[in-house]
Amino acid sequence: MTVAAPTPKANMGQPVPRYDGLAKVTGSALYAADFPHLDLAYAYLVSSGIAKGRVKSLDVREVRTLPGVLDILSHENMSDAVAHAKFFSDGGPVSNSVVPLSSPEIAYAGQTIAVVLANSYEAARDAAQRIVVDYDIDPASATFGSKGAIDQVLAEQSKKHEDPKVGDFASAYAAAPVKIDAAYSTPTQHHNPLELFATVCSWDGPNLTVYEPSQNVYGIKNGLAQQLGMDASRVRVISPFIGGAFGSKGALTQRTAIVAVAAKRLGRPVKLVATRRQAFTIATYRAETRHIIKLAATPDGKLQALSHEGFEVTSRPDPYAVAGTDASTRMYACPNIVSNVTIVRADRSTPGFMRAPAETPYFFALESAMDELAIALNMDPIELRRVNDTMKEPIKGLPYTSRSLMACFDEAATAFGWSKRNPRPGSMRDGDWLVGWGCATAAYPTQMAPASARVSLFPDGTARVETASHEIGTGIYTVAAQTAAEQLGLPFEKITVALGDTILPPAPVSGGSITTASVCSVIAQACAAIRGKLSNEAVGADLVEALNKRGLGAIEEYAEWVPHGAKAGAMQALYKGAAQPIGGAKLEDRMQFAFGAQFVEVRVHSQTREVRVPRMVSAFAAGRIMNTRTARSQLMGGMIWGIGSALHEQTDIDTNAARYVNTDLAEYLIPVNADVVDIEVIMVPEEDKLVNPLGIKGIGEIGIVGANAAVANAVYHATGQRIRDLPLRIDGLMPSA
Amino acid sequence: MRPFVYERAATSEVATQAIRAGIATDTAPRQGRYPAEFLAGGTNLLDLMKLDVMQPAKLIDITGLTQAHSAILVSPQALRLGALAKMSAVADHPEIIKNFPVVAQSLTLAASAQLRNMASIGGNVLQRTRCSYFRDTSWSACNKRNPGSGCAALDGYNRGHAVLGASKDCIATYPGDFAQALMALDAVVTVLGPDGTRTVPFSDLHRAPGSTPNVETTLRPGDVITAFVIPAATWMRRSLYMKIRDRQSYQFALASAAVALDIDDGGLVRQARIALGGVATVPWRARDAEAALVGKKLDPQTAESAARLAFGGAAPREHNAFKIALGQKTVTRALVQAATLEV
Incomplete structure (x- = not known):
């Protein structure tokens, strides 16, 4: 067996090569924008250059006369074309309830304010770029602490959300001998799937066919029918291959209905392939979060009190909640727990699901704090997890259907060589490079x-x-x-x-x-x-x-x-x-989670402070593994994304304008091949007969969870500097001149 | 992207005359933004045209002149690089790797393999800034793109912006790497213009933004760079390019240093050459730092003192103050490493 096709261990399926591998590498797999159409017209979006205000005028006179231009859609001719639909967490189908082109009002930067339809992509783009927009500009609130941003307690806003709590946190925290109280933050991040947000709509009489990369074709079918006031049986959605999604192609975006209306108006199929820059605002993204964690323990490491307060930026109209406290409060045995989540309304597009949406930011905070606690206790971080390992979640005492956290830690630690670690920060130098080893828990709800x-x-x-x-x-x-x-x-x-x-x-x-x-x-x-x-x-x-x-x-x-x-x-x-x-944690009678342990070696240059990850070893136990080849690839992808989540990824915001500024793949940094050196994925055999008859837990997202904290913990070990704000970059590690 | 006229130039002279003709027919050419542009690798120009940042009415494709202007000549007197040589051809040239390491390294550490195979070195030194406010036309304020409109970067998100050579009208960073090597090595640029051939010191090619950030070079309409000449010198072998960035590859420099040293048998510096990238509005020569090293033994202390001088006039904005410390560390690290090279 090659490394890419690991030999199956107990309760693991064969590493059968991908069913669609040949089609994909030879280009015969058709993605949404690849399907051929007769008499196709092209759409190009005009995006708002301001975050809040309204379109005062849209000068399209020059543009209408350009060769190949067919039509220009704006609030002047589209105001009733698409019905308002509810945001998904309010029970609707859409990822953002603002209906573009329904009025001159602008709710976020990058909102679609016009669409040019033309005979070619080039003509549509040229025309769209020439449209002169005049705005009435209102001050916009960009993020935490911006003037006009409104804080709301999530539990008061959403009936579905419950703040996990148990025992008497305040007394236990006050009484405990060893404590941690620290604040953490994670930035706005965008999925940036390689395949752009494409939509092709084609009408055949009353029947509409939509070609769109989607994680939920029935969601598009029904949501779109609702937006267009038609019977869902007349909508067909085709999406045989998706070129990366990571959550961004889950809920219905507002672009689909616009393309459908455009196709109807023209009586021709219409194709939209939104640009990379537009991808930052027409779909969702990972919300910016802040956390305050308080931990208290006995001298032998037993957790006595845990508090997790989360703060998350969302949009003005839609109450998207990350709310990772559901999981972060239930990982370890602890008698006294309190938590709460605050959402902050700002003039941004609505965030949404991005790989391990809740766990990636919330576990960065929790697992960084656990590392800080281990240091305060002068205890090995693995042993701290072992002391607090539990087969019952602490809030309601529900049993885990299976939990192999410590088996993951032990297998990964052995493979990594953890026993050779000198725990003293800065002690493992290699020439001018400071070497650090760190670890963290990964977990993901089995749903x-x-x-x-x-x-x-x-x-x-x-x-x-x-x-x-x-x-x-x-x-x-x-x-x-x-x-x-x-x-x-x-x-x-x-x-x-x-x-x-x-x-x-x-x-x-x-x-x-x-x-x-x-x-x-x-x-x-x-x-x-x-x-x-x-x-x-x-x-x-x-x-x-x-x-x-x-x-x-x-x-x-x-x-x-x-x-x-x-x-x-x-x-x-x-x-x-x-x-x-x-x-996951939403069942009345039991807890269903997959677990893992992430180990990372970092090197930080002693002078210029750049951080590199030469080595990463992680072990996961997730019930039956169907195919060790595809599973390894999926877990490895998550781990690599974890490197990016820790060191590279941040959507930079101009807070005065409430606009993004690094909206391309040269400036929005993700790990490149040179950043990914030695990645070892260990699949730990686990049998869980309760979760479902086949015993499958799901491994789509767990690979990223905990990786960012493991990197930050390793950087602390290398440098003695505790970085609590991601991404962990030179800026934060460089002593001032 | 606007429609444009595309022409292929058969000879260098035709190329420059064609540009001049294009200028002549434009009644009011905007300063620093000519109605015709030369097209070589196109890796920067086409990108900016698609973004509608550059709107030339005409492109004159000079890739047909590659044969005449891409030679790499190494002689005892100088290294001569034809301007249409690809970045990869120079970066991979064994004699350049051995005898002019800073030149090869500055190119190898730039862009990606695909871009290096496309881009000409002449076009590379003219690469325009990565400032987001410049590259996205929906920002109304950018003096470089739209003179007199203001600078959104001054109080915007400016982590990547310049701390050296900035003005109240522009803080956009010069993005390239190769230019730092040319700057440090006293390169001379051969320019063919409508009035014939002339040579220009590389240090005179770029213009600091001042009050006209839209005018980025001293080239005139119709001018085309045909070659770079790097005179042979005693510090060539002991040279290197140090580039610091958030990720290991494919990112513009947060800070970089091209350094070259001539060290005598007693370990004292006879000559030093230092140029900075990622931190300045133009390719930046640190002459005070060079002078401070002459006659001294190069050790971490002297290197650090020189590095401090290199950032003497640095002026940080809200998000880029770390570049001063980082730039100093980069210079220090580059000098110390260069001093230890076996040459």
């Missing part, structure tokens, strides 16, 4: 959602799996085919899989690391139904023979699968595009 699928078995011994799930790069084509192959006893090569199309049975949003567990569960169920119809015992050739004996042309089974704890009506909601993931 699932109702899913449906159809599986067909044919007399030639092939089978077909159909479900409207989404290939966002994770490998769902592959594990779906593997599941059907295993369940029917057929070779992998005999399975075909169709995904990403609303003519298929609905699958839930591909977010929250729910896809493999949800979709493979329903596929297994449909396969079991096929076996049940033909012969309960037979698989493989015998099963096909049973089919042929009866002279059937095909046998086709549709199945619905509903996870433990799902609310009544959740399956019907799925058909309406509303996935209702359940699990």
